[in-house]
Amino acid sequence: MKAYAVTMFCEPVEEIDVADPVPKGTEVVVDVTRCGLCHSDLHLQDGTYDLGDGKILSLADRGIKPPVIMGHETLGRLSAKGPEAPIGDDQIGKTFLVYPWLGCGECEMCLSDRTNMCAKPSSVGVHRPGGYAQKCLVPHPKYLVDVTGIDPTLASTYACSGLTAYSALKKLDMDKEKGWLLILGLGGVGMSGLVIAKALGFRNIAVADIDEGKRKLAEEHGASLVLDPRDAGALEKLAAVGGIGGAVDFVGARPTAEFGIAALKRGGSYVIVGLYGGSMSLSLPLLVLRAINLRSSYVGNLVELRELIDLVKAGKVAPMPVETVPVAKVNEAIGRLRAGKVSGRLVLAQG
Template sequence: MRRFAVTAFGRPLCTLVEDDPVPHGTEVVLDLERCGVCHTDLHLREGHYDLGGGRRLDLAARGMTLPATLGHEILGRVRAAGPEAGAVEIGRRVLAYPWIGCGTCHRCRDGEENLCAAGRCLGVHRPGGFAEAVVVPHPRYLIDVEGLDPSAAATLACSGLTAYSALRKVGGDPARDWLLLVGAGGLGQSALSLARALGHHRIAVADTAPDKRARAASLGADLVLDPADPGARAALLDLETGLAAAIDFVGTPETTRFALDSLRRGGRSITVGLFGGEIALSLPLLPLRALTLTGSYVGNLGELRELVALVQSHRLTLVETETVPLDQAEEAMRRLAAGGAAGRIVLAHAP
């Protein structure tokens, strides 16, 4: 089998050829059919996140080793299962939950494996989906996606799940309270569709790009704003019931400030985007305005199961996808880095 791997941080992916994997214990081997290409893959290839103020989060120091096979939006067909995997239907098309934890800590036992401090995620710490076959450590991480478009279904494991988990943190009354989505790229568009399906009736979308604002309007946003417009914040503060919650899919100092400053008292801002940077925060304003600033990182296994069911029952298409051959992984990464992808690029392989 071939895999397309990072062998040196900051360098192009290399093609590695090795023996087909044999499943041990509870492991399941998937023949890869689709794997989405995510901005996180770009960060992983670079080997760091920008923390602001010249500081970096070094991924090698956080358990990422080379060579690393990226790709965490993995969809495939079950090829083989280990002797302790139980009844796993060979040939079944499944989506793999990638945000796997140690399995023994309190976070993992509470079903929050994505928050495990000793994560063993597919496409980060374990080999991911930029490969012809993927080993999943246990069948419980597999979700049936028969009937869904395979490229669209693959993107649920990160892009869709990230939007869904952030929305689950909004709280309040979705029929009455205003929700602001900052950033109308793939995640923001997914969140808009999902928010509707979850019963949100008052959704504002902010983006500096006119084409993304137009897209949000065509998808049914109730209010569309340019955050660079001096009147945008006032428009949000003037809303009848105020702005109850914001989800920031960008994560720059500017977007964080815009979201925080636009909230009503008791409002909540949820940061999802990993663009990078830092802000100065006036601490008395947190209690005086009773604000909550929280982060949301991907989502848990239960949420991914809920999301797949929601997408199936509402027949939702969350993001536009462009499917390209698996062996063009490097080119896909380059196009994503250059901003040259209209929708989600999904790598495809026909075993």
């Protein structure tokens, strides 16, 4: 089959020929039709994360070595199953979303469907071949999520951007009716965060982004207040509405973290999910005196993905902007994402 892989870090993705996966045991294969392009794919292509203060985290040191067939927002038609795969023959040909955040399959986390927290991750499109290929092997059909009735392009984005936003929002302990939520950064995941926050009942949503076009997009999708965090009066505007009860940082850079934490009211929570990179310093006594909570959220678990898909099927989640790009143009799509020239999500299409 044809696949698109990082064959060398920092180089364009290359088309390669690899053997078709043959399912054994409980494994299943999907013929990929859609695969979303994620910001974390850019880190995979670079082979590094910026830890700040001149320090770099090398993916090669963490066991991720080229060739890497990326793609963790994979959707496709079930085409083959291993002899022990517990799924009916009548499901062959049906379209499923692949839950990508897999683990070792044996630890306490994996056995309780929290594979995203496994210490030995085996994520689709990161540690094992992903959806930038004609076919994708999945270890067990329980990781296939039925997305019948959902537009396939949109559905693919729920495996990472939707799930990451959903799981982060669920970690906020705040009054959704009266309190204010702050979304930092309106990239693909932030955009998912906005539409999912509305579905979850957050009434007052502020969105901060340095890009005017993205602030406009936020307004069009129901943000109650939009601001440029670089404006001198931005924090005052948030203080004027009573302060922020919960902030989700979809960028994860020093300026967004500093802004998000400063905007919290007493007892508020800041959740970081973005991996832009950098470092910051914090005044420790102020954490206590302001009684604020700082935490992170890493993608989401299988149960949360099923909950999110149920919300979507119930018509509660407004669609976010998505655009399909032929998979052969993956490098062009990556270039657009790097340049910040994407509204919502780019999704690679084939088949």
